[in-house]
Amino acid sequence: MKRFLSKLNLYLNLLCLLALNGSLLIGDVQADSPVVVDRIVAVVNDEIITLYDLNKELKPYEENIKALGYDADKTRETLFKLRSDLLNKLVDRKLTDQQIKKNNINVSSQEIDRAIERIKETRSYTDEDLRAGLAKQGLTIEEYRESLKQQLLRSNLVNREIKSKIVITNEEIEEYYNAHREKYAGKTKYHIWNIAIRFSQFADDTEKQMAYQKMESVLAQLKQGRSFESIISESSYFGCWYIKSFIY
Numbered sequence: 001m002k003r004f005l006s007k008l009n010l011y012l013n014l015l016c017l018l019a020l021n022g023s024l025l026i027g028d029v030q031a032d033s034p035v036v037v038d039r040i041v042a043v044v045n046d047e048i049i050t051l052y053d054l055n056k057e058l059k060p061y062e063e064n065i066k067a068l069g070y071d072a073d074k075t076r077e078t079l080f081k082l083r084s085d086l087l088n089k090l091v092d093r094k095l096t097d098q099q100i101k102k103n104n105i106n107v108s109s110q111e112i113d114r115a116i117e118r119i120k121e122t123r124s125y126t127d128e129d130l131r132a133g134l135a136k137q138g139l140t141i142e143e144y145r146e147s148l149k150q151q152l153l154r155s156n157l158v159n160r161e162i163k164s165k166i167v168i169t170n171e172e173i174e175e176y177y178n179a180h181r182e183k184y185a186g187k188t189k190y191h192i193w194n195i196a197i198r199f200s201q202f203a204d205d206t207e208k209q210m211a212y213q214k215m216e217s218v219l220a221q222l223k224q225g226r227s228f229e230s231i232i233s234e235s236s237y238f239g240c241w242y243i244k245s246f247i248y
Contacts, residue, residue: 044094057086100153107152193228
């Protein structure tokens with residue numbers, strides 16, 4: 001694919017230079033007075049991009065560049081660079097559109113409606129606000145819907161062709177985690193366990209002594225390395241209760 005795109009870009013650059021020098025013409029050509037109707041500036045597979053397409057893309061930027069007050073050479077250089085960038089953008093768009101057609105990806109009117117409603121909700125726009133904003137940009141609601149449709153089509157293509165093919169293994173996840181452990185590990189936490197034995201407030205000295213001996217036994221076992229959970233799970237320690245808390 002990279003090799004194909006490399007050859008394509010080389011071919012496009014040649015076509016672009018020829019077109020900008022007036023070497024490629026389409027339209028009616030008379031023997032005495034040739035009339036230039038348009039020029040081909042790129043061929044993408046079986047489809048063409050014309051100078052009209054390129055100039056249409058350039059038009060919103062052209063007046064802004066001229067208003068910057070550059071001299072003639074600087075203006076010409078800036079416009080040439082912008083034309084080149086926009087041509088690459090048109091080629092990418094054409095390739096994407098061809099892939100959309102190949103995969104039979106479609107967007108319904110309901111999907112476009114929902115996208116518009118989400119935009120209005122996000123920006124707290126009424127329908128009138130949206131139409132007024134579009135009018136300031138020289139767009140109609142129909143043109144805006146078409147623009148949204150193209151965006152949704154390209155987004156669906158990305159989801160189908162790219163995101164669905166991304167496979168991340170457990171090994172890759174573990175490797176990334178280990179390389180960025182400080183980002184995900186968080187603060188060190190310590191578990192504090194408390195164990196107690198309940199007895200009645202009316203307990204006599206004998207009952208209290210038995211509770212004390214039981215606690216001494218628990219302490220001894222903990223010092224020997226027994227786990228807290230294993231001790232409290234034994235029926236011989238029925239009546240014990242515990243509290244688990246965290247200290248950061």
